[in-house]
Amino acid sequence: MTKTRVYVIGVGMTKFEKPGRRADVCYPDFAKEAITKALQDANIKYEEVQQAVTGYVYGDSTCGQRGHILHPYWPIISIMYQQYFDRANPMERHITEMSELTEIGPGPMAAQIFGNAGKEHMKKYGTKPEHFGKIAWKNHKHSVNNPYSQFRDEYTLEQIMKSPQVVEGVLTKLQCCPTSDGSGAAILASEQFVRRHGLEKQAVEIVGMEMASDPASTFADKSLMKIAGYDMTALATQRLFAKSGYKPQDVQVVELHDCFSANELVTYEALGLCGEGKAGEFIDRGDNTYGGKFVVNPSGGLISKGHPLGATGLAQCAELCWQLRGLAEKRQVTGAKLALQHNLGLGGAVVVALYRLGFPGAANAKL
Known part of the structure; x- marks a missing residue:
């Protein structure tokens, strides 16, 4: 066909x-x-x-x-x-599985799910609380240049780490998305x-898009990261790159679902931006921001731009289209040719997509 x-x-x-x-x-x-x-x-x-x-x-x-x-x-x-x-909660099984692996504490359930995924990453790979803090520091810093962002304040890493605890030892208030x-x-x-x-010069092609739901391993493998969506993200990502012919290393700019900084860190690995267990090193090298391998969440992400659930995905799409068209002003990623989008909902569903600027036969085709 x-x-x-x-x-x-x-x-x-x-x-x-x-x-x-x-x-x-x-x-x-x-x-x-x-x-x-x-x-x-x-x-x-x-x-x-x-x-x-x-x-x-x-x-x-x-x-x-x-x-x-x-x-x-x-x-x-x-x-x-x-x-x-008055009916079954779609997260009921996820929460039950999580309760068998760790204690459910006070605070919002979503924060606990992603926070516990972060704790498992720390235990398994030696990641430090500062790595999650550095993600929030980066996203707040990016948002300063985004007029659409709900928050545009820049914070020091110390301020982020010392803001009120939401999930003890892993998430503070400034590492969590707001209600928007x-x-x-x-x-x-x-x-x-x-x-x-005559729209060839501004048309952004949807190179590919894949959706996945929770595979059996979400529950069978007894992993807090998988309960938080790691495997369904990895599954959709593998399908996307296999069908498109691209590799994660071909991407320059990424908008991903950083509802909490712990989810952004885990998602780096699920998307193939770095190797398994290497997210801490990836962050320390600055490979998630300007001057590194990728620029992740130049918009400020959900943490700082905001997270009105029904609008989040289209806001990501808008940011990536502006980046590819060279219209992102002070937050423009130099040489942006291929963009990756990731959006997730627990219960569960994930969508990943690739975008590129270019039209068959058009002078502006970049790839």
Whole structure:
């Protein structure tokens, strides 16, 4: 079968905010801002869009339709998440398995899951608490140059390590993502549409995308890192690079799911950015920031940019498209040609994707 090329031709997002900070703004306003920016970026009219898909968290069943400025022109598919307490929790098995391996302490359950993964990495490979702190230091430093970031303050490593403990011995407050509101949008198009509208110079190709869920090893191998999603990330990553023909070393810029600094550290290895057990050395060499092998989370990541769950993935996509198009201003990664995205939800699902700037026959093709 002939491969169908798919391109991101426009992206947009809002500044991420603390929920309730702007009493005069509701989710339809966030959605309108992000979508309008994406349409303007692509230089197309909303009547040209043939289908819309919306994703959101903690909303009612038709929030997607209510928040979408394209309505009533084209069908809108809503992908949502609501929280209920009268049915089985999708994380029930993960938490049960974790409780058999370690003591469940006070504090948010998500922080404990990822924090315990970090503790296992420390015990197994000799990683130090400072390695997790250095990740947060890096991401807060990156966010200073991102006008869309919820927090733009730079901290010293000492300040990060001495901020209030969330998971004892591994995670402090400044190593954890905040609660956030916001919106992101991306417009996808076919090769024919790109040519017809003269968008070759800005079209970012989705080279490949893979999704995986928890394999049997998540529970069978009695590993806290695997309960936190290590194996499903590794599985999706292996499929992605095998199908695309690229290697992790071909990537220059990465946006990954750093809900907690411990997850960013573990994910380095699952994505193949460094060898198993080598994340501490990877961090100490500065291979996760400007001047190193990769720049990871130039946006500031979830830790500093913010984490409005339904918008996180599209915000990552927007950042990587800006990087590949050379539009990231002070946070621009020099020579960005191939970008890697990683987004994860426990329970579990993970998506990894590769993007590159370039169009068949276009003068700007980089790869």
